[in-house]
Amino acid sequence: MREPAEIMEVKLVVNGETISRRVAVRQNLVDFLREELGLTGSHFGCEHGVCGACTVVVDGEMVRGCLVLAAQCDGARVETIEGLSGNGALADLQRAFHERNALQCGFCTPGMLLTAAELLARNPRPSREEIRAHLSGNYCRCTGYQAIVDAVEAVCRARREEAAS
Amino acid sequence: MKAPAFAYVKPASLAETFELIERYGEEARLLAGGQSLVAALNMRLAAPRVLIDIGGLREFAGINVMEGTLAIGALTRHRDVERSPEIARHLPLLHQALPHVAHAAVRNRGTFGGSIAFADPAAELPACSLALDAKFLIASKERARRVAAREFFKGLYETAMEPGEILLAGEFPVLESGYRSAFQELARRHGDYAIVGLAAHGRLANGVLSDVRLAYFGVGATPVLARNAAAAFEGKAFSDAAVSAAQAALEHDLEPSDDIHHSAAAKMHLARVLTGRVMAQLAGAER
Ligand SMILES: Cc1cc2nc3c(=O)[nH]c(=O)nc-3n(C[C@H](O)[C@H](O)[C@H](O)COP(=O)(O)OP(=O)(O)OC[C@H]3O[C@@H](n4cnc5c(N)ncnc54)[C@H](O)[C@@H]3O)c2cc1C
Ligand code: FES
Numbered sequence: 043m044r045e046p047a048e049i050m051e052v053k054l055v056v057n058g059e060t061i062s063r064r065v066a067v068r069q070n071l072v073d074f075l076r077e078e079l080g081l082t083g084s085h086f087g088c089e090h091g092v093c094g095a096c097t098v099v100v101d102g103e104m105v106r107g108c109l110v111l112a113a114q115c116d117g118a119r120v121e122t123i124e125g126l127s128g129n130g131a132l133a134d135l136q137r138a139f140h141e142r143n144a145l146q147c148g149f150c151t152p153g154m155l156l157t158a159a160e161l162l163a164r165n166p167r168p169s170r171e172e173i174r175a176h177l178s179g180n181y182c183r184c185t186g187y188q189a190i191v192d193a194v195e196a197v198c199r200a201r202r203e204e205a206a207s
Numbered sequence: 208m209k210a211p212a213f214a215y216v217k218p219a220s221l222a223e224t225f226e227l228i229e230r231y232g233e234e235a236r237l238l239a240g241g242q243s244l245v246a247a248l249n250m251r252l253a254a255p256r257v258l259i260d261i262g263g264l265r266e267f268a269g270i271n272v273m274e275g276t277l278a279i280g281a282l283t284r285h286r287d288v289e290r291s292p293e294i295a296r297h298l299p300l301l302h303q304a305l306p307h308v309a310h311a312a313v314r315n316r317g318t319f320g321g322s323i324a325f326a327d328p329a330a331e332l333p334a335c336s337l338a339l340d341a342k343f344l345i346a347s348k349e350r351a352r353r354v355a356a357r358e359f360f361k362g363l364y365e366t367a368m369e370p371g372e373i374l375l376a377g378e379f380p381v382l383e384s385g386y387r388s389a390f391q392e393l394a395r396r397h398g399d400y401a402i403v404g405l406a407a408h409g410r411l412a413n414g415v416l417s418d419v420r421l422a423y424f425g426v427g428a429t430p431v432l433a434r435n436a437a438a439a440f441e442g443k444a445f446s447d448a449a450v451s452a453a454q455a456a457l458e459h460d461l462e463p464s465d466d467i468h469h470s471a472a473a474k475m476h477l478a479r480v481l482t483g484r485v486m487a488q489l490a491g492a493e494r
């Protein structure tokens with residue numbers, strides 16, 4: 043039988059790089075990314091699942107980084123805003139957010155981008171209502187959301203036009 | 208806040224899980240999707256000494272249809288239930304309810320079994336299970352048993368499970384011909400727990416309703432099957448008069464209490480509003 047432990051060895055792939063570390067099992071994934079790996083693009087707002095500032099992608103699905111323990115990610119593939127910015131996957135969304143003032147302080151932006159990217163990957167033609175519903179778990183204290191919905195909508199349109207041409 | 212210190216272990220089998228539960232007893236908590244438990248740890252509302260991560264028991268994740276029963280393994284994630292074509296076909300009530308369970312990022316990790324075992328009074332899946340007359344498969348080291356949803360939800364966050372037991376699956380009778388489902392909830396924001404919600408299931412044949420089950424949630428310590436309101440539709444066509452009779456009968460079914468946002472009277476009002484909307488939807492008479 044395995045023994046419960048407070049410290050544990052984890053091996054995971056973060057933004058394509060294999061990483062092994064000893065972690066305190068109480069450490070959540072975003073603390074691990076920020077404190078151990080220096081990836082500070084994932085933020086903490088509430089630490090109990092309501093604000094979405096901590097959104098990261100684990101095994102291809104976006105999750106709340108504050109509600110996942112680093113220990114649970116042993117063997118997982120994790121992608122963060124740093125990795126997904128670096129490889130250009132979010133470039134059109136980032137440009138549209140910038141052009142339409144869909145960020146002010148930027149605290150919510152990494153989470154918004156990853157959440158919007160998930161929506162667009164599954165639904166190339168979302169209505170404004172669907173965009174709002176999908177982003178409803180991500181809080182923004184600055185923009186009032188309109189500009190964010192505008193930016194996501196603009197990217198949908200542009201991606202569709204590009205696909206058609 | 209940050210979680211307090213605890214020890215973590217991820218058993219590879221059910222037998223090992225039971226051994227760990229036996230050894231650590233009350234000091235241990237099972238960790239499934241963590242979407243309620245890790246939040247509670249971070250808020251320091253829970254401080255178990257040991258977390259037993261059952262996420263590795265993959266044999267209890269997945270959806271199976273066999274002989275008129277659809278089984279959802281306890282570790283099946285909300286997102287997989289939401290996207291399942293079998294669920295859409297055989298359990299349209301769950302298919303309609305799932306998008307209301309939290310936000311996509313939470314549904315990507317939260318599990319069916321976690322929702323049922325946690326038994327939040329404002330949660331969607333317990334109410335749907337009541338309306339669909341589901342059974343839950345529960346096991347301890349010594350024995351396995353089935354408990355009907357109607358017997359399972361005992362009180363606020365309280366279920367029929369005993370210490371040492373694990374929920375393994377929910378078993379639902381598949382949709383019978385002539386039966387329909389409807390689901391709506393009122394929430395402050397999309398993805399929030401409901402203020403009041405209603406999961407409805409029943410038969411509609413030649414315009415006549417029968418065997419209607421109305422499961423309300425957010426209105427008490429557990430989801431509530433409103434028998435008096437449902438009886439108002441038995442053998443009747445959908446009509447304003449039937450809706451009014453059901454709305455009046457709700458008096459005898461529900462006893463909501465005040466919460467920090469809503470008075471009991473407001474909740475009762477909302478439950479009545481939902482009764483009209485959801486039954487119109489069920490009867491295909493949307494107004
Ligand atoms: C921001 C936010 C919004 C949410 N909104 C909603 C909502 O609108 N509706 C809703 O229904 N839920 C909502 N949830 C909760 C979510 O659905 C959770 O996934 C669910 O309540 C618990 O499932 P879990 O797998 O994450 O369980 P965990 O958090 O891992 O566990 C919850 C509890 O159940 C026990 N448990 C888990 N699995 C088993 C099992 N198989 N056998 C015995 N005990 C078990 C655990 O020991 C623990 O006590 C929300 C959560 C968040 C963070
Ligand atoms: S910090 Fe994770 S949801 Fe707010």
Ligand code: FES
Nearest residue numbers: 146148182183184
């Ligand atoms: S830009 Fe400041 S929180 Fe969204």
